[in-house]
Amino acid sequence: MANIVLVHGLWSDGSSWAKVITELRAMGHTPVAAQLSLETFDDDVASVRRTLATVEGPVLLVGWSYGGAVIGEAARGVDAVTALAYVAAFAPAEGESVSGLSRKHPGSLIPAHVVVTGDYTYIDREHFGEVLAADAPPEDVAVAAATQRMVRIGLDRVKVGSPAWLDLLSHYWVSAEDLCVPPVLQREMAERMGAAITEVASSHAPLLSRPREVAEFLDAACASVSH
Numbered sequence: 001m002a003n004i005v006l007v008h009g010l011w012s013d014g015s016s017w018a019k020v021i022t023e024l025r026a027m028g029h030t031p032v033a034a035q036l037s038l039e040t041f042d043d044d045v046a047s048v049r050r051t052l053a054t055v056e057g058p059v060l061l062v063g064w065s066y067g068g069a070v071i072g073e074a075a076r077g078v079d080a081v082t083a084l085a086y087v088a089a090f091a092p093a094e095g096e097s098v099s100g101l102s103r104k105h106p107g108s109l110i111p112a113h114v115v116v117t118g119d120y121t122y123i124d125r126e127h128f129g130e131v132l133a134a135d136a137p138p139e140d141v142a143v144a145a146a147t148q149r150m151v152r153i154g155l156d157r158v159k160v161g162s163p164a165w166l167d168l169l170s171h172y173w174v175s176a177e178d179l180c181v182p183p184v185l186q187r188e189m190a191e192r193m194g195a196a197i198t199e200v201a202s203s204h205a206p207l208l209s210r211p212r213e214v215a216e217f218l219d220a221a222c223a224s225v226s227h
Contacts, residue, residue, distance in 0.1 A: 002029065002058055002059065002060050002222040002225040003029075003030050003031075003032070003055045003056060003057070003058070003059045003060070004024060004029055004030070004031040004032070004059070004060045004062060004218060004222070005031075005032050005033075005034060005048070005051055005052055005055055005059055005060070005061050005062065006020070006021070006031055006032070006033040006034065006062045006064075007033075007034050007036070007048055007061070007062060007063045007064065007067035007070055007071050007074075008033065008034075008035075008036060008064055008065075008067055009063075009064045009065025009066040009067050009089075010038060010065060010066045010149075010151045010155075010156070011121075011122060011123050011132075011148040011149060011150075011151060012065075012144065012148060012149060013035060013036070013147070013149050014033030014034060014035045015033070015147070016064070016144065016205075016207050016208070017031070017033045017064075017207055019207065019208065019211035020207050020211045020214050020215050020218070021033065022211070023211050023212050023214075023215030023216075024215045024218060024219070027215060027219050029218075029219070029222065030055075032051060032054070032055055034047055034048045034050075034051040035047060035051075036048075036067070036070065038149050038150070038151045038152060038155060039152050039155070040152070040155065040158075041069075041070070041073075041155055041156075041158035042158075044070045044155075045070055045073045045074045048061075048070055048071065048074035049074050049078065052074065052078055052080060052081065055080065056080070057079065057080030057081070057082065058080065058081075058082040058083075058225040059078075059080045059081045059082065059225070060081075060082075060083050060084070060085055060218065060221055060222050060225050061074070061075050061081045061083075061084050061085070062084070062085040062086075062087065062218060063084070063085075063086055063087070063089045064087040064088065064089055064207060065087075065088060065089055065090065065180065065181065065204065066089075066090060066098055066155075066156060067089060068086045068087075068089025068090045068091050069089075069090045069091070069092050069097075069098050069156075069160060071084055071086075071089075071164070072084075072091060072092065072160060072163030072164050072165055073160055073161060073163065073164070074164075075164035075168065076161075076162070076163075076164045081164070081168065082168065082169070082224075082225045083168055083169045083170070083171070083221060083222075083224045083225045084164060084165055084168050084169070084170045084171070085170070085171040085172075085173070085217070085218055085221045086170065086171070086172045086173065086189075086190070086193075086195065087173045087175075087206065087207070087214060087217075088173060088174070088175040088178055088180075088181055088186060088202075088204050088205075088206070089172075089181075089186075090102075090181065090189070091163065091165060091170075091172075091189040091190070091193055092159075092160045092163065093160075093163060093192070094160065094161055094162045094163065095159050095160075096159060096160060097156060097157050097158055097159045097160070098156035098157075098158075099156040099157045100157075100159075101185060101189070102156070102181070102185075104182075104185055104188075105182040105184050105185050106182070107179065107182035107183075107184075108179065108180055108181065108182060109127075109130065109131045109179045109180065110123070110131060110180055112127075113127040113128075113130070113131050116153070117150070119152055119153050120150040120151060120152055120153065121150065121151050121153060122148055122150050122151070123145070123148060125145040125146065125148075128141060128144065128145035128148065129141035129142075129145065130179070131179060131180060131204075132144070132179075132180055132203065132204045132205045133203050133204065133205035133208050133209055134177070134179065134203045135177070135202060135203045135209040135210075136203065136205060136208035136209035137208070137209075140208045140209075141208070144205070144208060165193045165195070169196075169224045170193050170194070170195040170196070171195055171196045171197075171198070171217070171220075171221040171224070172186070172189070172190035172193065172195035172196070172197050172198070173198050173199075173200065173206065173214065173217050174186045174187055174190060174197060174198070174199040174200070175200060175202045175203060175204055175206060176199050176200060176201045176202070177201050177202060177203055178202075178203060178204045179203065179204060180204035181204060187199075196221075196224075198217050200213060
């Protein structure tokens, strides 16, 4: 069984993977979730690298949403990481940013429901489920909305360097009913990566709505992790 490091997205923290972690552990895996500060992109990359340093290889490094951009940077030069998995995640190429990619196609509800407070943003709690997790249990949505992390403005504007997916086997979960990251963008990114693609009729947060299926996706991806 592979070691798995999980990286969350914006307006969330490592506990967003809780249900998936439970499923993966039942399958015999040893998952660990990184905790991002959501203050600067460099800080988040450093946080993932610190987490990777605590885990023996081979490692499947997994990113959800914004976390996809982070893993593309964090995995570079880390020999323990032998495969990547993206869950409805951004996968910018060199010179691209998350915010730039997010403007390529219409369909995201984030601009309509993001709230700015000083130098930070959060998602309007009343609309959190509608935006991120329309297919998740209401109580899970309420908890995720109540515990969401604020995000420093500008975090997603950083242009990335040469991403690790150029050199590593990659797997991509396309959320076909995503109202945050348009599915057409997800497919474009997955295809240019040459990733093995799994498409599921889920919202942006299958971590909450389909944890068993996400765990099965990651379990299958572990087969590509070399020893």
